[in-house]
Amino acid sequence: MAEEQKKVEAKKPVSKRLNFFQRKALEKKEMRMGKRMIAEEKKRDSKITYTSPKDAYVSLQRIHKIYDNGYHAVHDFSIDIKQHEFIVFVGPSGCGKSTTLRMVAGLEDISAGALFIDGDYMNDVAPKDRGIAMVFQSYALYPHLTVYENMAYPLKIMHLSKAEIDKRIMDAANILQIEPLLDRKPKALSGGQRQRVALGRAIVRHAKVLLMDEPLSNLDAKLRVQMRSEIVSLHNQLGATTIYVTHDQTEAMTMASRIVVMKVGYVQQIGTPIEVFQHPYNLFVAGFIGSPSMNFYEADYNNGVLTLADGNKIVLSANQVKLHNEYYEKKENGDKARIAELTTLIAESKRDLANDPKMKELLDSVNEKIANLSKSLENPAALPEGEEEKQKAEIKRLIEDRKKLGYGIYDREEEKAKLEAEILTIEDIKKNNHQKVIMGLRPEDIHNGEGAHEGAAVEVTVTMAELLGNEYYIHASFGGKDTIARFPSDSMIKTGDKVKLLLDLKKLHIFSTTTELCIF
Amino acid sequence: MAEKTKKDLSPEESILSPYGRLRLKIVNKFSKNKGTKSRHKMVNYAKYGYMFLIPFFVIFFIFQLVPLIQTFYYSFNTYYKDGLDMVGPTFCGWSNYVKMFTDPTIRLGDFFANTAIIWICGFIPQIVVSLLLAIFFTDERLKLKGTKFFQTVTYMPNLVMASAFGMLFLMLFSGVGPVNQLFGTHISFIDDVWWVRGILSFINWLMWFGNTAILLMSGIMGIDESLFESARLDGSSAWHTFWHITMPLLMPIFVYVLITSLIGGIQLFDVAYIFTGGSGGPQMTSNTIMMYLYSLVTNAQDFGLSGAVSVFLFLITAVLSVLVYKTLIPNYSATKAEAKARKKRMNWLKNAYSEGGNENGAD
Numbered sequence: 001m002a003e004e005q006k007k008v009e010a011k012k013p014v015s016k017r018l019n020f021f022q023r024k025a026l027e028k029k030e031m032r033m034g035k036r037m038i039a040e041e042k043k044r045d046s047k048i049t050y051t052s053p054k055d056a057y058v059s060l061q062r063i064h065k066i067y068d069n070g071y072h073a074v075h076d077f078s079i080d081i082k083q084h085e086f087i088v089f090v091g092p093s094g095c096g097k098s099t100t101l102r103m104v105a106g107l108e109d110i111s112a113g114a115l116f117i118d119g120d121y122m123n124d125v126a127p128k129d130r131g132i133a134m135v136f137q138s139y140a141l142y143p144h145l146t147v148y149e150n151m152a153y154p155l156k157i158m159h160l161s162k163a164e165i166d167k168r169i170m171d172a173a174n175i176l177q178i179e180p181l182l183d184r185k186p187k188a189l190s191g192g193q194r195q196r197v198a199l200g201r202a203i204v205r206h207a208k209v210l211l212m213d214e215p216l217s218n219l220d221a222k223l224r225v226q227m228r229s230e231i232v233s234l235h236n237q238l239g240a241t242t243i244y245v246t247h248d249q250t251e252a253m254t255m256a257s258r259i260v261v262m263k264v265g266y267v268q269q270i271g272t273p274i275e276v277f278q279h280p281y282n283l284f285v286a287g288f289i290g291s292p293s294m295n296f297y298e299a300d301y302n303n304g305v306l307t308l309a310d311g312n313k314i315v316l317s318a319n320q321v322k323l324h325n326e327y328y329e330k331k332e333n334g335d336k337a338r339i340a341e342l343t344t345l346i347a348e349s350k351r352d353l354a355n356d357p358k359m360k361e362l363l364d365s366v367n368e369k370i371a372n373l374s375k376s377l378e379n380p381a382a383l384p385e386g387e388e389e390k391q392k393a394e395i396k397r398l399i400e401d402r403k404k405l406g407y408g409i410y411d412r413e414e415e416k417a418k419l420e421a422e423i424l425t426i427e428d429i430k431k432n433n434h435q436k437v438i439m440g441l442r443p444e445d446i447h448n449g450e451g452a453h454e455g456a457a458v459e460v461t462v463t464m465a466e467l468l469g470n471e472y473y474i475h476a477s478f479g480g481k482d483t484i485a486r487f488p489s490d491s492m493i494k495t496g497d498k499v500k501l502l503l504d505l506k507k508l509h510i511f512s513t514t515t516e517l518c519i520f
Numbered sequence: 521m522a523e524k525t526k527k528d529l530s531p532e533e534s535i536l537s538p539y540g541r542l543r544l545k546i547v548n549k550f551s552k553n554k555g556t557k558s559r560h561k562m563v564n565y566a567k568y569g570y571m572f573l574i575p576f577f578v579i580f581f582i583f584q585l586v587p588l589i590q591t592f593y594y595s596f597n598t599y600y601k602d603g604l605d606m607v608g609p610t611f612c613g614w615s616n617y618v619k620m621f622t623d624p625t626i627r628l629g630d631f632f633a634n635t636a637i638i639w640i641c642g643f644i645p646q647i648v649v650s651l652l653l654a655i656f657f658t659d660e661r662l663k664l665k666g667t668k669f670f671q672t673v674t675y676m677p678n679l680v681m682a683s684a685f686g687m688l689f690l691m692l693f694s695g696v697g698p699v700n701q702l703f704g705t706h707i708s709f710i711d712d713v714w715w716v717r718g719i720l721s722f723i724n725w726l727m728w729f730g731n732t733a734i735l736l737m738s739g740i741m742g743i744d745e746s747l748f749e750s751a752r753l754d755g756s757s758a759w760h761t762f763w764h765i766t767m768p769l770l771m772p773i774f775v776y777v778l779i780t781s782l783i784g785g786i787q788l789f790d791v792a793y794i795f796t797g798g799s800g801g802p803q804m805t806s807n808t809i810m811m812y813l814y815s816l817v818t819n820a821q822d823f824g825l826s827g828a829v830s831v832f833l834f835l836i837t838a839v840l841s842v843l844v845y846k847t848l849i850p851n852y853s854a855t856k857a858e859a860k861a862r863k864k865r866m867n868w869l870k871n872a873y874s875e876g877g878n879e880n881g882a883d
Contacts, residue, residue, distance in 0.1 A: 129755075144769060
C-alpha cells in the first residue's frame with residue numbers, strides 16, 4: 001500500500017508536491033538558471049559573425065529561444081527562405097513553432113542567433129519596422145471597430161491618404177470577397193468571415209513577409225479545407241513570402257512549398273512536401289507526416305533479411321541492402337567528423353570556463369554534490385528507507401542542471417560519448433551484418449491482394465474495417481502490431497473477414513533503433 | 521473511536537476520501553429508498569432560489585423601501601419639530617420644493633457646488649493614477665517585480681474607515697500638527713477654503729484610487745492579448761494603442777467606475793463631516809449636500825424639507841448617471857445616424873471601385 005502511495009506521489013507534477021515556499025524557491029532558482037543560460041548562449045553567439053545569404057529573403061540562423069525560467073523552447077533553428085516561398089512550420093503542440101514565428105515577428109526576443117529579412121539584421125528591430133504582417137489564431141480583430149476600420153487601422157498609422165486607404169481596402173475586400181461586410185463589426189461575422197477579415201488586415205499593409213499563426217484552427221473542418229485553398233491562391237496572387245504555422249500535417253502537405261517539421265524545440269527535417277513524405281529523416285517525421293500514420297514494426301535485420309515479431313520474413317532487394325551499407329559507411333564518417341569537431345569545441349569551452357571563476361566555482365560545487373551523493377549511494381543498505389530513490393533523483397536533476405551550465409561542456413561531452421558508443425555499434429553491425437531495426441510501411445503501400453498490384457502477399461484477419469466512403473481503413477494484426485492498410489471501397493469488407501495484403505516492399509523504410517534515423 | 525482500517529471498507533467506500541465516506545453514510549441514512557439506486561426525480565429548484573432571496577427582500581423592504589417611500593411622502597408634507605411639539609405631517613403639495621429653490625437661507629446650489637468641486641478634484645487624479653497603475657501592472661513587457669505587493673498596498677487605504685481618515689488628517693493638519701511642525705510653518709489649514717477642499721479631495725483620492733486601479737486592471741486583463749500584439753505589429757505607438765484600443769474596450773468598466781464614483785461623490789459625508797467638525801469648513805465652503813441634509817434632520821428636524829432635498833438629490837444622481845452612461849457608451853457603438861452615414865459611404869465606395877473601376881470615384 002505504502003509503495004503504491006509513493007509511486008502515485010512521485011508521479012504528481014512538481015507543483016503539487018511542493019509547498020508554497022518550496023515552489024517560490026524553485027521558481028527563483030529556475031529564473032537564475034535561465035538568466036545564466038541566456039548569458040552563456042549569448043556569449044557563445046557573440047563569437048559567430050552572421051551574414052545573410054544572397055538568395056535568402058528571410059534568413060534564420062542558429063536561433064535559440066530560452067525563457068527566463070530556463071526553458072529552452074527553440075534549439076538551433078536555421079533556415080533560409082527565398083522570396084515568394086510558402087514555408088510551413090509543423091509539429092505537435094509545444095514544439096516551438098509558434099515561438100519561432102513570434103520571434104520572426106518581433107513579439108518575442110531572440111535569445112541567440114540572427115534573423116535577417118531582405119538582407120537586414122532584424123534581431124533588435126521593432127516589429128513594425130520589420131516589414132511583416134501577421135494573422136493570429138484568434139483573428140485579433142478590434143471588436144469596437146467595423147471591418148473597414150479594422151483594416152484601415154494599420155494604414156492610418158502609416159499616415160496614408162484617405163484615397164489610398166480606400167483603394168487598398170477595396171482591393172483587399174475584392175480579393176477576399178468581403179465587400180458586403182465592410183460596415184459590420186466583428187461580432188456580427190461568422191468564423192470564416194472573421195478569418196477573411198484578419199487576412200485582409202494583413203494584406204492591406206502590402207508587407208513583404210506574411211506570418212500566419214494557426215489561422216485555420218478555429219474553423220470547422222469543411223471551412224478549413226475551403227480556406228486552405230483560398231490562402232494558397234491568395235499567396236500565388238500576392239507573392240508575399242509566407243511563413244505559416246500549423247499542427248495539422250494535411251495543411252502542411254497541401255499548402256507548403258517547403259515544410260519544417262519540429263519536435264520539442266528541435267528542427268527534425270526541412271524539405272518539400274514530397275521529400276518529407278517519401279524520404280523522412282527520422283522516425284518522428286515518418287510517423288507525423290501522412291494520415292493514417294506509417295505502420296512501424298520491430299524487426300531483426302540479418303544479411304538483407306528482415307524477421308518480424310510474428311516470424312514473417314521479408315527479403316530486401318540488392319539495392320536496399322546497398323543503401324543500408326552505404327548509410328552506415330556515411331554515418332560512421334559523419335560521426336567521426338562530428339567527434340573531432342566536438343573535441344575542439346569542448347576544449348574551447350573549457351578554456352572559456354577557466355576564464356570564468358564564478359562559473360567554475362558553481363560547476364565545482366555541483367560536481368562535488370554529485371560525487372558525494374554517488375558515494376553515499378555505493379552502500380544503499382546503510383541508507384534509510386526511501387532515501388536511495390530520492391538521492392538518485394537528485395543526481396539526475398543535478399546532471400540536468402550541469403548540462404545547462406558550463407558553456408555546454410557537459411552537453412557536448414554527452415553527445416560525444418553517445419557518438420563514440422554509436423561508432424562501436426556501427427562497427428559491430430558492419431562485422432556481423434546483424435542488428436535490430438524498426439521497419440516502416442505506409443498504409444497506402446499495403447494493397448488489397450485482389451487488386452492488380454505486386455508485392456509480398458500476407459493473409460490476415462480483419463480486426464476492424466473503417467469505411468470512409470471512398471476507401472477503407474483496414475486494421476489487422478501483422479508483424480506483431482496492429483497494422484492499418486488503405487483499401488479502395490469497391491468490395492465490401494467486414495470485421496473478421498480474411499484478406500490478403502500485398503506489401504509494396506519498394507516503398508519500405510528502415511529506421512535505426514538507437515538513433516531513430518531513417519536508414520533508407 | 522478507532523478509525524476503520526482500509527480492509528473493513530466496502531469497495532464502494534474504499535475509493536472515497538474520509539469526507540466522501542461521511543457523506544455517503546449520511547446520504548444512506550436519510551435517503552428514502554435505501555439500498556436501491558435513487559430514481560430520477562424532478563426537483564423544483566426554483567423554490568430554493570426564492571428561499572435564498574427572502575432575507576435580502578426582507579431587509580430591503582424594512583430598511584430601504586419603506587424609508588424611501590416615506591421620504592417621498594414627507595417631501596409633500598409639512599412635518600417639523602417646533603420646540604417640543606411635532607408639527608404635521610400635513611399635506612402641503614409642492615411647497616417644500618418651492619421653498620427649497622426660493623428660500624435665500626437655503627444655499628442648496630452652493631452646497632452642491634462644494635460637493636462637485638471636492639469630488640472632481642479627487643476624481644480626476646484618481647482616474648489618471650488608477651489608469652496608469654493598471655497599465656503598468658498589466659503590461660507584460662515591463663516585467664515589474666512585486667506587482668502583487670503594490671496592488672495590496674494601493675488597495676489598503678480602502679479598508680480604513682472613512683471617519684478614521686477624517687480624524688487622522690484633522691490631527692495631521694491641525695494648527696500645531698505634524699505637517700506644520702515638519703515644514704516649520706504656521707498655516708491654519710482648516711481655516712482656508714482651498715486647503716480644506718483640497719485635503720478632502722486628497723482623502724477621497726487616497727481611499728479610492730487602489731480600488732479603481734484594481735477594477736480597471738481586471739478590465740484591461742480581460743482584453744485579448746493578441747489585440748495589443750497586433751497593434752504592435754501595425755506600428756501603433758503606446759499612446760495610440762491606449763486611446764484607440766485599450767480605452768474603447770475598457771469603456772464598460774470605466775463607465776462603471778465613473779458612475780459609482782459619481783454616486784459616492786454626491787453622497788460625500790463622513791470624511792467632510794469629521795474633518796470640519798460638522799461645521800462645513802470656513803463659511804460653509806466645504807459643506808457638502810449630504811452634510812446639509814444631515815443638519816436638516818438632526819438640528820432643524822424639518823423632515824418635510826429634508827425629504828424634498830433627498831428626492832432632489834435622488835433625481836440629480838439618476839439624471840447624471842444616465843447622462844454619463846449615454847454620453848460615454850454610444851461613442852463607441854455607432855448611433856443610428858452614424859451607421860446610416862457609414863452605410864452610405866460604403867455604398868459609394870463599392871460603386872466607385874467595383875463597377876466602373878473608376879478610381880477617382882469622387883464626383
